[in-house]
Every structure is written in C-alpha cells, then in structure tokens.
Amino acid sequence: MSDRLSTTFAALADPTRRAILGRLARGQASVTELADPFDMSLPAVSKHLKVLERSGLIARARAAQWRPCRLRARPLKEAVDWLEHYRRFWELSFDRLEDYLQQLQRKEKHHEQSEREK
Amino acid sequence: MSDRLSTTFAALADPTRRAILGRLARGQASVTELADPFDMSLPAVSKHLKVLERSGLIARARAAQWRPCRLRARPLKEAVDWLEHYRRFWELSFDRLEDYLQQLQRKEKHHEQSEREK
Numbered sequence: 524m525s526d527r528l529s530t531t532f533a534a535l536a537d538p539t540r541r542a543i544l545g546r547l548a549r550g551q552a553s554v555t556e557l558a559d560p561f562d563m564s565l566p567a568v569s570k571h572l573k574v575l576e577r578s579g580l581i582a583r584a585r586a587a588q589w590r591p592c593r594l595r596a597r598p599l600k601e602a603v604d605w606l607e608h609y610r611r612f613w614e615l616s617f618d619r620l621e622d623y624l625q626q627l628q629r630k631e632k633h634h635e636q637s638e639r640e641k
Numbered sequence: 642m643s644d645r646l647s648t649t650f651a652a653l654a655d656p657t658r659r660a661i662l663g664r665l666a667r668g669q670a671s672v673t674e675l676a677d678p679f680d681m682s683l684p685a686v687s688k689h690l691k692v693l694e695r696s697g698l699i700a701r702a703r704a705a706q707w708r709p710c711r712l713r714a715r716p717l718k719e720a721v722d723w724l725e726h727y728r729r730f731w732e733l734s735f736d737r738l739e740d741y742l743q744q745l746q747r748k749e750k751h752h753e754q755s756e757r758e759k
Contacts, residue, residue, distance in 0.1 A: 526656055528653075529656055529659075532650045532651070532653040533650070533651065533654035535646075535650040536647045536649075536650035536654060537647055538644055538647055541647075541723070545726075548730065594730055596730035596731035599727045599731060602724055603721060603728075605659070606717050606720055606721045606724070607721070609666060609712070609714050609717045612714035612717070613715060613717060
C-alpha cells in the first residue's frame with residue numbers, strides 16, 4: 524500500500540474526498556469553506572484533507588493564516604496513465620456490444636420481412 | 642464506500658490486484674495460474690480475486706471446471722471518465738512548468754550574453 528499509485532487510488536476511493544477535489548477544481552478553499560457544503564465537522568474534514576495531502580492530491584499554503592488548500596493534479600495524471608493501458612479493452616467491449624446490437628437489428632429486420640412475406 | 646467508483650478505486654489501491662489485472666490483460670487465467678508468478682498462497686490470491694470480482698473488474702466463468710478469470714474493463718473506463726474532468730489541471734501545470742523552464746533558459750541566455758559583453 525506504500526506505492527504512489529496505491530496511495531492515489533486509496534485516496535480517491537471515497538466520495539467525500541472526490542467531492543473535495545471537485546470543489547478545489549473551482550479554486551482554492553480554506554478548511555472551513557470545504558467543511559461547509561458537506562455538513563461535516565472540521566475534524567472529519569481535516570482527516571480527509573490529511574489523506575489527500577499525503578497522497579499529493581492537494582497542497583496547503585504554509586504562509587497564509589487561513590492555509591488554503593489547492594488541487595495538485597499530477598497524481599491524477601499518473602492514475603490516468605496507468606488506466607490508459609486498458610483502453611483497448613473497454614473500446615473492444617463497446618465494439619463487441621455494437622456488433623451484437625447490429626446483429627439483433629439485422630435479425631429484427633429479417634423477422635419483419637418474413638412476417639410481411641407470409 | 643458503497644458507490645461504484647469508490648469500490649473501483651479501492652480495488653485498484655493494491656499493487657498485487659493491479660498486477661493481476663495486468664496478467665489478465667494478456668488473456669484469461671485460472672486461480673492457480675494467477676497465484677504462480679506472485680509466489681502467493683491460493684487463499685491469498687482468492688481474497689484479491691474476490692475484491693476484484695465484487696468491483697466488477699474481473700468475471701469468473703461459471704461453466705468450466707477451472708473457472709478462468711477474465712478482465713472486465715467497464716469500471717476502468719468509468720474511473721478514467723471521472724479522472725478526465727481534471728485533465729485541464731495537469732495539462733495546465735505541465736504548461737506552467739514549460740513556461741517556467743523557457744523563462745529560465747531565456748535568463749540563462751541573457752546572463753551568458755552579459756558575461757560576453759563584459
């Protein structure tokens with residue numbers, strides 16, 4: 524679990540943490556601002572932020588007193604790079620689905636023709 | 642943690658499970674075949690396979706006695722679709738890095754020129 528990619532995927536495996544990233548995609552925000560829409564306690568949000576910070580998905584300003592959080596996208600890119608190796612599989616399976624649908628449509632047409640010829 | 646995307650990311654947050662998917666990308670395999678390269682016990686591999694199966698990342702044949710596992714790519718596509726929303730952020734940060742490097746190079750050149758003119 525200590526490798527970078529595992530840490531990234533583990534951090535993303537939570538809807539609240541993904542929603543926090545979604546919020547930060549619209550601009551940097553303080554912990555209070557992040558806690559607000561989720562109706563969560565500050566400690567609960569802080570816990571999620573620590574996970575995100577450890578995984579390198581967010582960074583927190585050191586200087587400003589309100590220490591705003593901002594999104595860091597590099598781990599997301601690494602996750603996409605890993606997933607992209609499997610692209611041919613989902614494209615293949617959608618192709619297969621399309622083939623299957625065309626087959627069904629051909630059968631349907633054939634069936635309609637036979638009905639008309641009766 | 643019960644939503645589909647969280648289950649997918651949690652399943653991917655383990656190097657052995659990602660390696661199993663990598664093996665299945667080369668073709669279907671039995672549990673014994675999957676256990677072999679990892680030097681793991683069959684129960685340990687079975688546990689990982691259960692996680693992958695629950696997340697819909699693999700499917701196991703019901704009919705054949707050796708019940709081969711095969712890759713199912715749809716959850717991977719859903720994960721990429723989610724990550725793609727953040728593409729502009731990593732592209733932006735690489736652009737910024739490039740800008741910064743060009744700036745450094747210009748400064749370097751400028752510095753060299755001043756040195757020569759002395």
